[in-house]
Amino acid sequence: MLPGQHEMNDPLDNLLDTRLREEMPYLDDGGFTARVMKQLPRRRFSLSTQRNLVIFVATIMSVVIAYFASGE
Template identity: 45%
Template sequence: MNEMSQEDPVDRQLREAAPYIDDNGFTARVLQQLPAPRRTRRSLRGAILLAATLLASALAYLASDGGRFVVVAMERLSTLPALWLFALAFGSGILVMTVGVIAAFAKASELQS
């Protein structure tokens, strides 16, 4: 508001004299002229990432003798004591949660700025 504590009569009359202007299709005309939403570019980026992931997975599968290393790793895991398995699962959960929290804070500060 203005620094003046009492409203000047001219200010009041000016406000009252200003008519409300009906939209009459103005908003629609503005929206028609907006560029295409980023969503299409975002979905294209998602498709590229998915394709790259599938390609990399296929290459890794072929290069590792049909994914033999996964079977070996699972065998090793099954020989670990239960407490070790619990600690491993707990540690992985904490790691994922920390990364998520950092990403959320980064996004929030980006929006605030």
């Protein structure tokens, strides 16, 4: 084992894993979260649409740069 590495069954890791997996009690906020979420503006594009748009623009820019770099 390398320095700084812990065993897979480290007691501290097991304790932390157990604590993090325990269910936290729900804190009643009187509907505050629902009201805030309702007032947030809607996204214009989904994340997948945004991702596809970025990839498309990057591809077009790469083609244009390659064309001018080739000297034609």
